[in-house]
Structures are given as C-alpha cells and as structure tokens.
Amino acid sequence: MNLGMPEIIVILVIVLILFGPKKLPELARGLGQSVREFKKGANDIKKEFDEVVNQEPEKPAPQAQQAAEPEKKSDEGA
Numbered sequence: 001m002n003l004g005m006p007e008i009i010v011i012l013v014i015v016l017i018l019f020g021p022k023k024l025p026e027l028a029r030g031l032g033q034s035v036r037e038f039k040k041g042a043n044d045i046k047k048e049f050d051e052v053v054n055q056e057p058e059k060p061a062p063q064a065q066q067a068a069e070p071e072k073k074s075d076e077g078a
Contacts, residue, residue: 003011019027 015027016024
C-alpha cells in the first residue's frame with residue numbers, strides 16, 4: 001500500500017480542516033515525540049536482548065566440585 005502525492009495532500013487538507021492551523025504544529029510535535037520514545041524503547045529492548053544473547057554461560061563454582069569429591073571417597077570405602 002503506497003501513498004502517492006495526491007493521497008498525502010488530501011490527508012493533510014483533511015487534518016488541517018479538522019484541527020486548524022494553530023493546532024497543527026502542536027500535533028506534529030507530539031507525534032514526533034511519540035515516535036522518538038518508541039524508537040528509544042525499541043533500541044533499549046534490542047540492546048538488552050543482544051547483551052543476554054552474547055553473555056557467556058556461567059561456569060560452576062570450584063567449591064561445588066570440591067564438595068562432591070569427598071562424597072565419592074566415602075562411597076568407595078563402604
């Protein structure tokens with residue numbers, strides 16, 4: 001669905017008639033801020049996702065391995 005120049009002009013004329021020339025800059029400013037906030041949020045989510053994907057898996061703690069070894073020795077003597 002592509003909008004050509006005639007369609008854009010018709011839409012702008014309708015918006016101008018509905019809201020008036022004084023309200024139009026305020027509406028455009030609000031729309032611009034909304035788009036900016038949306039892009040910022042999308043970039044933040046993408047950045048967080050990339051950090052989680054690129055994060056290395058954690059290695060098990062050495063203490064957990066040492067705690068498991070004495071259990072094996074006690075089982076062998078029985």
